[in-house]
Every structure is written in C-alpha cells, then in structure tokens.
Amino acid sequence: MMTGCRAAAEGAKSAEVEVICSFPIRPYTAIMMELAKMVANGELNAEFIHGEGEHAQLSVVLGASAAGARAYTGSSGVGVTYAMEIYSPMAGGRYPAQMSIADRTLDPPGDFGSEHTDAMSTRDQGWLLGWACSPQEVYDNTLMSYRIGEDHRVMLPQMVCQDGYFISHIPDKVTLGETSQVKEFLPPYRPISPLSLTNPVSHGPQIRPDQGAPMDAMRAQTFLAIPKVIEEATADFARIFGRKYDPFVEQYRLADADIAFFIMGAHSNTARAAVDKLRKEGVKAGMARLRWVRPWPTHQLAEALGHVKAVGVVETSTSYGGAMRGGNLIHELRASLYDLDDRPLVTSFMGGLGGETIWPADFDYMAGVLSKMVKEKRTDRYVYWLGM
Amino acid sequence: MSKEDNMAKALPGYGTIDVPKDRVVPFGAVTPAPVGTQKLFQTSNWRVVRPVKDEEKCTRCLQCYLACPDACWVYKEEDDTLEWVGDFCKGCQVCIAQCTVDGALVAAPELDFEGGVVRLEKPF
Amino acid sequence: MPAFDYNFQKLEPIKSFKAVPEAEQYLPGHRTCAGCGPALNYRLVAKAAGKDTIFIGPTGCMYVANASYLCTPYAVSWIHAQITNAGAVASGIEAAFKIAARKGRHTGPFPNIIVMAGDGGSVDIGLQAMSGMMYRNHKVLFICYDNESYANTGIQTSPTTPYGAATTFTPPGKEIPEGKTLFPKNVPQLVIGGHPAVKYVATTTIAHPLDLMNKVRKALSKPGPTFLHILCPCPKGWLFDEKLTPDMAKLAVETGMWSNYEWEDGVYKYTNVPKKYLPVGDYMKPQGRFAHLKPEHIAKMQAFVDEKIKQVQRPIPVAAAVPVKKLA
Numbered sequence: 001m002m003t004g005c006r007a008a009a010e011g012a013k014s015a016e017v018e019v020i021c022s023f024p025i026r027p028y029t030a031i032m033m034e035l036a037k038m039v040a041n042g043e044l045n046a047e048f049i050h051g052e053g054e055h056a057q058l059s060v061v062l063g064a065s066a067a068g069a070r071a072y073t074g075s076s077g078v079g080v081t082y083a084m085e086i087y088s089p090m091a092g093g094r095y096p097a098q099m100s101i102a103d104r105t106l107d108p109p110g111d112f113g114s115e116h117t118d119a120m121s122t123r124d125q126g127w128l129l130g131w132a133c134s135p136q137e138v139y140d141n142t143l144m145s146y147r148i149g150e151d152h153r154v155m156l157p158q159m160v161c162q163d164g165y166f167i168s169h170i171p172d173k174v175t176l177g178e179t180s181q182v183k184e185f186l187p188p189y190r191p192i193s194p195l196s197l198t199n200p201v202s203h204g205p206q207i208r209p210d211q212g213a214p215m216d217a218m219r220a221q222t223f224l225a226i227p228k229v230i231e232e233a234t235a236d237f238a239r240i241f242g243r244k245y246d247p248f249v250e251q252y253r254l255a256d257a258d259i260a261f262f263i264m265g266a267h268s269n270t271a272r273a274a275v276d277k278l279r280k281e282g283v284k285a286g287m288a289r290l291r292w293v294r295p296w297p298t299h300q301l302a303e304a305l306g307h308v309k310a311v312g313v314v315e316t317s318t319s320y321g322g323a324m325r326g327g328n329l330i331h332e333l334r335a336s337l338y339d340l341d342d343r344p345l346v347t348s349f350m351g352g353l354g355g356e357t358i359w360p361a362d363f364d365y366m367a368g369v370l371s372k373m374v375k376e377k378r379t380d381r382y383v384y385w386l387g388m
Numbered sequence: 389m390s391k392e393d394n395m396a397k398a399l400p401g402y403g404t405i406d407v408p409k410d411r412v413v414p415f416g417a418v419t420p421a422p423v424g425t426q427k428l429f430q431t432s433n434w435r436v437v438r439p440v441k442d443e444e445k446c447t448r449c450l451q452c453y454l455a456c457p458d459a460c461w462v463y464k465e466e467d468d469t470l471e472w473v474g475d476f477c478k479g480c481q482v483c484i485a486q487c488t489v490d491g492a493l494v495a496a497p498e499l500d501f502e503g504g505v506v507r508l509e510k511p512f
Numbered sequence: 513m514p515a516f517d518y519n520f521q522k523l524e525p526i527k528s529f530k531a532v533p534e535a536e537q538y539l540p541g542h543r544t545c546a547g548c549g550p551a552l553n554y555r556l557v558a559k560a561a562g563k564d565t566i567f568i569g570p571t572g573c574m575y576v577a578n579a580s581y582l583c584t585p586y587a588v589s590w591i592h593a594q595i596t597n598a599g600a601v602a603s604g605i606e607a608a609f610k611i612a613a614r615k616g617r618h619t620g621p622f623p624n625i626i627v628m629a630g631d632g633g634s635v636d637i638g639l640q641a642m643s644g645m646m647y648r649n650h651k652v653l654f655i656c657y658d659n660e661s662y663a664n665t666g667i668q669t670s671p672t673t674p675y676g677a678a679t680t681f682t683p684p685g686k687e688i689p690e691g692k693t694l695f696p697k698n699v700p701q702l703v704i705g706g707h708p709a710v711k712y713v714a715t716t717t718i719a720h721p722l723d724l725m726n727k728v729r730k731a732l733s734k735p736g737p738t739f740l741h742i743l744c745p746c747p748k749g750w751l752f753d754e755k756l757t758p759d760m761a762k763l764a765v766e767t768g769m770w771s772n773y774e775w776e777d778g779v780y781k782y783t784n785v786p787k788k789y790l791p792v793g794d795y796m797k798p799q800g801r802f803a804h805l806k807p808e809h810i811a812k813m814q815a816f817v818d819e820k821i822k823q824v825q826r827p828i829p830v831a832a833a834v835p836v837k838k839l840a
Contacts, residue, residue: 018611019604045614047607051600052644059597059641063568063604066591069611071604085594094416155416193418195589195605197564197623200421204592205579207413214411221405302399339399414582421587426541428583434546450529454721455758457551459540465530476540480547481755 004167007135009034011142017072019064021057025079027164028102054079058086065095068194077104080118091126096149101161102168113355114164116317128158129294131264166266248297250289257286259370263314264290274363310370313348326383351386432505435479437495445492452483523729542585544577547754549744560725565624570598572630573664599645631672649709659746667749671697684804714774717743719761751800767795768821
C-alpha cells in the first residue's frame with residue numbers, strides 16, 4: 001500500500017532520474033520528501049537540487065535535460081502557475097523532462113484542496129498532459145510518460161497529474177516494476193543534440209518572423225504523431241508489466257449506455273461505483289475517463305461517446321467566462337462530438353472544486369439531470385454547479 | 389464494424405502538415421556552432437571608414453587586437469604578424485582610438501579603396 | 513556524498529598581451545552595435561575560457577543581437593535562457609554534467625559553465641535565480657556584463673543605471689529634471705554579502721583586457737560558484753561616440769565611478785586605483801545620457817562617488833574567510 005506521492009517517487013526511482021529539482025508546496029511535496037530520502041540513503045544516484053521556486057525548478061530541469069540528463073520535478077496549485085514562463089521554452093526546445101503534479105486549488109485564498117485548474121492552465125503550452133486515477137496509475141504513468149516524451153518522434157516534456165489528497169495522500173495497493181521490466185520498457189534518455197564540448201551546438205537562437213510559422217507547424221506535426229507513440233507505449237507496458245490501460249479513454253460499461261459521465265482523475269473511482277449502482281436500478285449509465293488531455297483524443301472520444309444519448313461532463317476545473325461558463329473539458333468534448341450526425345446532448349457539472357468530495361448522491365443527481373435531458377431531447381443548461 | 393467505428397470514420401481528420409523544405413526550422417531550434425566566423429552575418433557593409441595600419445610605426449602593443457568587439461585584428465605570435473580582416477569590421481574606430489602610437493592606425497574613407505565595401509548584394 | 517574527482521579545469525594566468533590565446537570562441541559575425549562594450553567583453557571572456565566551455569545566455573543584448581535568425585557567434589556550446597532564469601538553467605546543466613561524470617558518461621574536462629547575463633538578468637529580474645545558484649554551490653561562473661540599462665529594448669532604466677541618467681523610462685522633464693532619481697544597486701556586494709559558498713567575486717572593465725581575462729581564469733579555476741561584475745560601456749545607451757567605448761570604462765575607473773577589485777576568500781584587493789581621482793563630471797560630460805543635468809545634480813553624483821571612494825581607500829579588515837554581511 002502506498003500513496004500517490006510515494007508511487008510517483010517510486011516511478012522516478014524506477015526511471016533512474018538523474019537530476020531532481022524540488023520546492024515545497026502541498027500536497028506534491030511528499031514526492032520530493034520520498035526522493036530526498038532515496039538520494040540521501042544512496043538508493044538513487046541523482047543530483048537533488050533545492051530550487052528557489054517553481055520557476056527555478058522548471059529552469060533547472062530544462063538545463064539538465066539540455067545537457068543530457070533525465071530530469072524530474074513537480075508542483076501543485078499556485079506553484080504550477082508560478083512557473084508559467086518556462087513551459088513553452090521547454091516544449092519548444094524539445095526538452096523531455098517530467099513534472100509530477102498533485103493538483104491543488106489556485107488562490108485566492110489559500111486552499112489545500114484538490115482541483116484540476118492548476119495543471120489545466122498549462123494545457124496550451126505544448127506539453128504532454130495526462131491524469132491518473134490511482135497510485136498504481138501514477139507509478140505507471142511516470143514510466144509511460146518518460147517513454148513517450150523521450151521518443152525521438154516526440155521529444156516533449158510531460159506532466160503526470162494526480163488529484164491532490166484523493167490520490168496523493170490516500171494509500172492504495174501498488175505493484176512496482178522489476179528492474180528488468182523497467183529496463184525493457186524504458187530505454188535510457190538519448191538526447192538529440194545536447195550541450196556538449198565535443199560537438200558544440202547553439203540551443204535556441206532567435207528566429208525570424210517567417211520562421212515562426214514553420215516552427216509552430218512542426219510542433220503541431222509532432223502532436224499528430226504522438227497518438228501512435230502512446231498506443232505503442234501502452235501496449236508495450238501491458239505486455240511487459242501485465243497492466244492494461246486503454247491508451248486514451250477508459251470506457252466503463254459504456255457500450256450500451258444511454259447516459260454517461262465524462263470525467264478524469266480521482267472522482268472517476270466514485271463514478272464507477274455510481275454507474276454500478278445506477279445499473280442495478282435499471283439506469284443504463286456508463287463512464288468515460290480521460291487519460292490524456294494533451295494530446296486530446298478527439299476521435300477516440302467520438303467513438304466512445306458518440307452513441308450515448310446524454311453526456312454529463314464532470315468538471316474539476318474552472319474556465320470563468322468560457323463558452324459554457326463552467327469548466328474546461330466540456331468545450332473540447334462538445335467540439336469533438338460536433339461533427340457526428342447524431343450527436344449526444346452534453347451538459348456539465350461543476351464538482352470537486354476547492355477539494356470538495358463528489359459524493360455518490362451527486363452522481364445520482366447528475367444521472368437524474370441526464371435522464372431528463374434524454375427524455376426531453378434537449379439540453380436545458382450548459383452547466384450545473386453541484387450543491388449550488 | 390461497430391456503430392461507433394462508423395461514426396468515427398465520418399469525422400473530419402487533421403490533414404497533413406507539409407512544411408516546405410526551404411522553410412523547415414531546425415528541430416528544437418538547435419543549430420550547429422559556427423566554425424571560424426559566422427559567415428551568415430557579414431557586417432562589413434556597416435562601415436564608412438576602415439582602419440589602415442602603418443606597418444613601420446606599429447609597435448605590436450596589441451591594444452587594437454584586444455579592443456575590437458568583432459575580432460577584426462588577427463595576431464599570430466609565431467611570426468609576430470597583426471592583420472586587419474575586414475569582413476566583419478563595422479568601422480567603429482575603437483582600435484584607432486586605442487592605438488598608442490600617433491599615426492600608426494588611421495581611419496580611411498571606405499570609398500577610397502578599390503572594392504571598398506559599401507553595400508552587400510544581399511543585405512539583411 | 514562520497515568525494516568524486518570531477519576533473520575541474522585549472523586555467524593558468526595570461527602573462528602578457530602576446531600570450532593571449534589566439535583562438536576566438538566568440539566569433540565575428542554578429543549584429544551588436546559598432547563599438548559594443550558587451551560584445552568586446554564576450555570576446556575576451558570566451559578567449560580566456562577556451563574551447564571546453566558552455567555559455568548560458570539569458571535574454572538581453574547578448575542574446576538578441578548575437579543569436580539572431582538561427583545563427584550565432586558562439587564557437588562553443590551555448591543555450592538561451594529566459595532573462596529570469598539563467599542561474600537556474602546553469603544549475604541544471606552543471607548538475608547534469610556532474611551526474612554524467614559520476615556515471616562515467618562524461619569523460620574529459622568538466623566544462624567551464626559560464627552565465628553571461630546583463631544587469632537586468634543578474635540583479636533585477638534574474639536576481640532570484642542568480643542568488644539560488646550562488647547559494648547552492650554550483651560550479652558556475654556568473655558574469656554580469658553591466659551596460660547599465662535594458663539596452664536591446666531601447667534603453668530602459670535598470671537597477672544599475674546611474675543616478676541622473678536619461679533612459680526611455682527615466683526621461684528628464686519639468687517635474688523630474690534629473691531623469692533617474694535613484695542610486696544603483698551595489699552588484700558585487702549583493703553576491704558577497706549573502707552567499708557563503710562563494711569564494712571569489714571580482715570587478716573589472718573591458719578597458720582592462722588582461723585583468724579581465726585573468727579574473728575569468730581565476731574564477732573558472734575555483735571549485736564552486738564565482739561572480740564577475742564587468743563594466744561594459746554602451747555607445748547607444750549612454751550616448752557617446754562609439755570609438756570611445758574603452759575610454760569610457762577607463763574614465764569610470766579614473767573618476768571613481770567604478771573600482772576594479774577582487775574579493776577572494778574574504779580578502780579584498782583593489783587594482784587600477786588612481787593616484788588622484790578626476791572629477792566625476794569628466795566622466796559624465798562625454799555622455800549624452802547626462803547632458804541634461806544641472807550643476808547641483810553633478811554635485812550630488814560627486815558626493816555619491818566620494819563615499820564610494822572612501823570605501824576603496826579604507827582598508828577593509830577581514831579576518832575570516834567566511835563572508836560577513838556588510839551594511840551599505
């Protein structure tokens with residue numbers, strides 16, 4: 001049994017990360033506490049650097065990655081946003097370091113509770129962005145993300161997200177990989193043109209405005225290639241470790257569902273139980289759980305949810321003033337379903353904000369709204385605030 | 389083929405992105421370091437004067453050599469030669485101002501020279 | 513951690529101009545202004561450091577005017593950093609080479625890792641990352657090339673812009689006749705005063721090339737973090753004739769506006785101290801940025817410089833090699 005934070009640290013240790021940069025902020029801090037012990041005890045041969053803030057944390061791993069080391073950092077909440085300047089240079093410079101996030105609400109005022117807005121606010125910076133729903137998946141995603149991010153078809157930094165407290169601090173059963181399994185799955189980091197004395201290079205000179213568009217297009221091109229790399233890595237992971245994940249969208253009792261919850265992260269565990277209960281009561285409910293926000297699995301979601309009559313997006317992030325005036329996920333889900341001839345009705349539920357629990361009863365309420373939408377064949381509201 | 393597959397097939401794709409070969413930017417904006425000089429940035433067309441050395445007066449004090457921001461004075465210790473290489477000289481005259489011997493280094497108008505640099509064919 | 517020999521470089525002092533290494537590592541072919549002080553500084557630093565060097569170049573003139581349009585003048589490896597984070601990027605690079613050396617992946621000399629940051633990237637927006645790096649004992653030389661303004665954005669005031677200077681953010685006007693009203697930060701003392709890992713800090717100017725190069729070599733031969741503050745006059749920002757760039761630096765030393773010194777293991781050593789200081793007006797007169805000043809402003813500057821000179825002349829008693837925080 002171990003917490004999500006411990007699982008992340010074990011993942012980093014299995015990956016034999018070489019440069020680690022820490023800064024304390026709850027709740028992700030526990031990852032760094034674990035790693036600090038491993039380095040101090042000699043279990044992990046790594047440089048452990050105490051960054052002077054999250055901005056420095058990312059800058060340190062950028063430099064380390066540029067110089068050819070596998071680098072690891074992490075953060076939570078306002079720490080994630082304090083580092084904002086460095087996300088784009090890391091992605092544009094193709095530095096495949098990893099950042100482990102235990103989600104936390106942004107200020108004001110201080111709130112330790114989990115909420116996805118921190119990491120979601122980086123979604124346009126060109127990183128790989130994935131969410132786990134259990135300590136086991138945190139460990140597994142740590143290895144899978146390095147493998148995908150360091151693939152020469154990709155070469156991008158990765159964010160491995162888990163909900164603060166719900167996953168980061170609640171122990172669950174975790175099976176760690178054997179050294180031989182990790183070795184087979186995750187080859188050493190092979191930088192393409194690292195800073196070197198024997199083969200001098202210039203990293204990041206300015207470009208002309210007319211070189212900007214091709215640069216952006218090449219980054220976009222990479223994201224077209226990533227899904228295949230994710231599929232390969234997920235399949236390889238299943239073969240080597242025996243744990244099978246749907247590469248992009250976990251589909252739970254979805255095949256014949258009339259209504260479905262669209263969700264990511266920790267609250268999906270409650271959602272699964274709620275689906276079972278609703279099924280017992282005769283409601284044909286199902287769940288789709290998102291594993292990657294970037295790249296967004298447009299077609300996979302259309303396939304998974306296209307036949308459902310009504311989808312309720314369970315949002316755990318805010319997008320004030322956005323098109324649906326609620327969270328972030330509904331915008332992209334609606335866009336993904338738009339071109340279907342017979343598309344589902346879609347609404348959203350603001351839940352799990354500020355660290356609140358989404359209770360089984362909340363799912364009953366959501367199912368009620370969705371069933372009513374199916375019956376009336378219309379979406380009444382874009383967004384419902386649970387409990388409000 | 390399942391119902392879902394049919395629906396997915398009907399969806400638009402992303403197309404392909406073909407960056408024209410002449411517009412491809414180095415991966416991650418990483419370029420090889422230049423060797424010798426950065427030939428792509430000749431700055432000789434900036435100048436209107438150039439430094440001219442009186443070989444008889446020059447004492448090899450090397451003030452000019454270590455005052456030039458553009459490394460336009462090349463000194464070879466082996467044969468004690470000091471030469472002006474004009475491809476990158478911007479005509480700032482720092483070398484002339486630093487020269488320790490009267491008249492050893494003077495500014496001469498660029499147009500006094502045959503082949504004096506006025507403009508490169510392809511300016512930046 | 514068990515002791516490990518990282519094969520740090522030892523660079524011998526350069527005895528004479530003729531003995532300066534011929535090889536250039538900062539190559540001609542860059543669009544810095546004619547007579548650029550910071551460009552000359554870069555060239556001298558790179559020459560002294562040699563080929564086994566990696567530069568970190570935070571945003572500033574020495575990024576924008578050097579690394580343009582996908583071509584750069586650096587013969588050695590170089591990486592752009594944000595103007596905010598050069599110290600942190602350098603820390604990561606140093607750590608990567610240390611672990612690579614420990615794992616046997618990097619053999620040969622440990623690179624000279626040099627941050628070449630402007631005044632803003634050193635002690636304004638870049639202060640936090642610089643301080644973090646200095647505190648953590650990374651083997652990096654951090655250089656502040658000081659042209660006393662944010663120059664590539666069009667000459668805006670920085671914390672090292674002198675009192676009375678006109679910049680585009682401190683234009684003199686009816687209400688604020690002297691332009692800049694504040695006095696500059698004391699850059700080397702910021703480093704010396706609060707970073708026990710630092711054993712070597714020095715100041716110099718581009719008008720003292722051998723002194724500059726030897727301070728670079730000495731700094732690079734230390735096993736930990738070191739700092740150089742180098743005065744690099746800027747013809748465009750200070751508004752003087754571009755052929756006078758080294759002369760401006762010499763005048764700064766001769767008037768007491770600037771002092772060349774070393775601080776090594778807690779001991780100060782001043783060089784180029786004039787027998788008699790020139791009046792500060794002699795330094796200000798050739799510079800257009802001071803052209804608007806009235807005699808009372810120049811007197812205020814002279815009073816500020818007189819205080820600085822007192823510190824130079826007063827022997828600074830240092831008993832222990834541990835830096836002691838000094839009050840301004």
